[in-house]
Amino acid sequence: xRLLIDTHILIWILIDDPKxxxxxRKLLDKAxxxxxxxxxxxxxxxxxxxxxxxxxxxxxxEECQNLGIQELPVTAEHTLALLGLEPLHxxxxxRLLVAVAKAEPMRLITADAKVAAYTEELAVLV
Numbered sequence: 001x002r003l004l005i006d007t008h009i010l011i012w013i014l015i016d017d018p019k020x021x022x023x024x025r026k027l028l029d030k031a032x033x034x035x036x037x038x039x040x041x042x043x044x045x046x047x048x049x050x051x052x053x054x055x056x057x058x059x060x061x062e063e064c065q066n067l068g069i070q071e072l073p074v075t076a077e078h079t080l081a082l083l084g085l086e087p088l089h090x091x092x093x094x095r096l097l098v099a100v101a102k103a104e105p106m107r108l109i110t111a112d113a114k115v116a117a118y119t120e121e122l123a124v125l126v
Contacts, residue, residue, distance in 0.1 A: 003031045004072065004101050006110035007040040007093065009126070014055065014063055019111065024126035027109060035072040036064055037100050043093045077103045089114040098122060 005013070005028075012020040013028070028034060044060060047053035064071065074096065081099035089095055094115050101108040101122045109124050110116055116125035 001027075001031050002033045002035065002104070002106040003027065004035045004037060004097065004104070004106050004108045005040075005069070006097060006108060006112060006115065007043050008111060009109050010036050010040055010060070010064070010069070011044075011053075011055065013067070013069075014060060021111075021126045024109060024111075027107075027124060027126065034067075034069045035106065036069050037072050037097055038074050039093055039096045039100070041071075072100065072104075074100065075103075086118070088117050 009020070009024065011017070041057060041061065044053055044055070045057050048055070048057055061071075078096065078100045081103040082095060085095060085099055085102075089098070089112075091114075094112060097108055097110075098115060098118050105122070107124050108115065108122055109126055111126055113125060
């Protein structure tokens with residue numbers, strides 16, 4: 001199983017946050033491949049610049065490599081998948097992650113009910 005992790009899930013993994021549920025941990029343990037979108041790195045860079053993220057992006061990227069979490073670049077195909085996406089969520093980063101999951105295809109692991117509302121085939125609410 002190929003998994004794409006939402007930005008907050010990545011942060012929870014890196015800081016070993018108890019918000020990362022047993023269900024999420026089980027899915028991550030069973031995954032063949034775990035991916036993080038470059039969109040998540042972009043979102044984290046913005047938050048770091050605004051002082052809303054305690055983690056340093058350079059360390060996040062390095063730790064992803066150490067953990068075997070693969071970077072998934074945003075492609076033109078991913079942006080095309082945005083065209084048919086229902087407006088259930090207004091956050092552009094979350095919408096892009098849903099589109100990436102749809103285009104690949106892969107499952108998106110999230111704790112955001114608005115993201116998970118798109119479809120059970122795309123998103124897993126943890």
